[in-house]
Amino acid sequence: MARVVILGAGISGHTAATILRRSLSKEHEVVVVTPKEYWNWIPSNIWVGVGLMKREDVCFSLKKIYDKIGVHFHQAKAVAIYPEGSSELSKPHVVAESTTPGSEGQTIKVEYDFLINATGPKLNFAATEGLGPDKYTYSVCTASHATEASNKLHEIIQEMKQGKKKKIIVGSGHGLCTCQGAAFEYVFNVEYELRRHKVRDLAEITFITNEYELGDFGIGGAHFKRGGYYIHSKVFAESLYAERGIHWVKRAHVQKVEPNKVYFETLNGDESSLEYDFAMLLPPFKGHEISAYDKNGGDITLKLFAPNGFMKVDCDYSNKPFEEWDVNDWPKTYQSPEYKNIFAIGIAFAPPHFISKPMKSKKGTPITPTPPRTGMPSGIMGRTVAMSIAEMIKQGTDRPAYESPFAEMGVACVASAGASLLNGSAASMTMYPVVPNFKKYPRHGRNISYTFGELGLAGHWIKRILHHMFIYKAQCKPGWFLIPE
Numbered sequence: 001m002a003r004v005v006i007l008g009a010g011i012s013g014h015t016a017a018t019i020l021r022r023s024l025s026k027e028h029e030v031v032v033v034t035p036k037e038y039w040n041w042i043p044s045n046i047w048v049g050v051g052l053m054k055r056e057d058v059c060f061s062l063k064k065i066y067d068k069i070g071v072h073f074h075q076a077k078a079v080a081i082y083p084e085g086s087s088e089l090s091k092p093h094v095v096a097e098s099t100t101p102g103s104e105g106q107t108i109k110v111e112y113d114f115l116i117n118a119t120g121p122k123l124n125f126a127a128t129e130g131l132g133p134d135k136y137t138y139s140v141c142t143a144s145h146a147t148e149a150s151n152k153l154h155e156i157i158q159e160m161k162q163g164k165k166k167k168i169i170v171g172s173g174h175g176l177c178t179c180q181g182a183a184f185e186y187v188f189n190v191e192y193e194l195r196r197h198k199v200r201d202l203a204e205i206t207f208i209t210n211e212y213e214l215g216d217f218g219i220g221g222a223h224f225k226r227g228g229y230y231i232h233s234k235v236f237a238e239s240l241y242a243e244r245g246i247h248w249v250k251r252a253h254v255q256k257v258e259p260n261k262v263y264f265e266t267l268n269g270d271e272s273s274l275e276y277d278f279a280m281l282l283p284p285f286k287g288h289e290i291s292a293y294d295k296n297g298g299d300i301t302l303k304l305f306a307p308n309g310f311m312k313v314d315c316d317y318s319n320k321p322f323e324e325w326d327v328n329d330w331p332k333t334y335q336s337p338e339y340k341n342i343f344a345i346g347i348a349f350a351p352p353h354f355i356s357k358p359m360k361s362k363k364g365t366p367i368t369p370t371p372p373r374t375g376m377p378s379g380i381m382g383r384t385v386a387m388s389i390a391e392m393i394k395q396g397t398d399r400p401a402y403e404s405p406f407a408e409m410g411v412a413c414v415a416s417a418g419a420s421l422l423n424g425s426a427a428s429m430t431m432y433p434v435v436p437n438f439k440k441y442p443r444h445g446r447n448i449s450y451t452f453g454e455l456g457l458a459g460h461w462i463k464r465i466l467h468h469m470f471i472y473k474a475q476c477k478p479g480w481f482l483i484p485e
């Protein structure tokens, strides 16, 4: 009997848990440790954030699904890993704090034969003074944050209906944010909502970003083939903002937020501020604070994790100059180099370097989007690692049988730009590969036949269909495993 423990039940962890359960016979155990009892289809939080969907439309109970398919479930937050066991428990194990209502804070120890870290990002609002829903700005990173954002947005829409002018800021709340796509999507949905409520003329909307150019998205931008010519994602993105009358501030690091004022510096050293009535600013991400100890109780956290808290996997972390990086620096199996029975997937793995060129302001402040690990690659990593572990258990080896090189993955991103079945739209973008490979594709770093960007109603329909399809799949309804990640 082998036990596989998965920390985190987001896109990557839940995918891994369901595929493992399907691949392994019942004598083996699949255990999920995650602090929340529900699963959240995060991409649709954008629609919750403008009031077009409710929390219940994007979240469902995990326990019911796990009971149905035979996955053991602990509602708890992992705090430590003992990959060699400890003086109290000889087997490798995880220590977690219960978050189950009624037994919060109780310590749980879960032994494992294989461990998958799929804990995603810690939303690091503390990196910027005044940032976040506990302070002055809103977020759409969780369904509850998005509900609060929607409530505030609709409050100011009501005031606009009384003729009051309002200032709205959307974007990155720090110079090292990732996930610009989510902010991009949210600002267009807000703009669309204001038009729908016939108050657009009373709102001044500004998009603030740490991207060097709009459309960088932390992947160094992309070229798209349009008819007989190529355009850069900068042109594609700028035209979308310009057509909607949305101002933008780029190359910016938000230094501080006060009630109604955002202070920022830009790469050229300028310091400035913007006033706001409503601000949705994404936080930078870091890894969750999970410590690691050897069998003698010695702290080996930095052996397993990078200083930013993300877990080290089969990447090249030699810290070579940005100009020298190579696609082979990116992971293929997601296996820890230190412990062959530990893997990290989704946002939880530590990227080897930036994809967008790292830059600093004159004051030395880093202002560069960090590499994204979006939903589709996260799901693919979940599947690959689940299949590898199932095979490792069956064959009794410590070599992963499957690979999905991150640098060879493509991404498909459908960014909603107004949710209406008849006159909504979405920017649909595909990129292959997500990490540019200038050796293989010297001109643009990507295969231009599979890299495109388009805006239209069809994209909105696709986004809507994906919402229902992925929730169906995550709920393990009949035939769920036929739906690709």
Ligand SMILES: Cc1cc2nc3c(=O)[nH]c(=O)nc-3n(C[C@H](O)[C@H](O)[C@H](O)COP(=O)(O)OP(=O)(O)OC[C@H]3O[C@@H](n4cnc5c(N)ncnc54)[C@H](O)[C@@H]3O)c2cc1C
Pocket: 007, 008, 009, 010, 011, 012, 013, 033, 034, 035, 036, 042, 043, 044, 045, 046, 076, 077, 078, 079, 118, 119, 120, 121, 140, 141, 142, 179, 182, 288, 290, 345, 346, 347, 348, 373, 374, 375, 376, 378, 412, 413, 414, 415
């Ligand atoms: C607003 C928004 C919109 C987005 N839209 C898109 C989109 O349109 N398309 C796209 O491809 N991507 C999108 N993304 C990105 C996508 O959501 C992420 O790529 C994806 O969720 C990453 O999956 P993950 O499993 O790594 O992390 P998550 O999905 O964040 O899951 C992490 C899990 O770990 C749990 N956890 C946290 N701490 C612990 C701990 N200590 N112990 C145990 N468990 C823990 C969490 O509760 C959670 O269940 C969006 C992101 C945001 C914020």
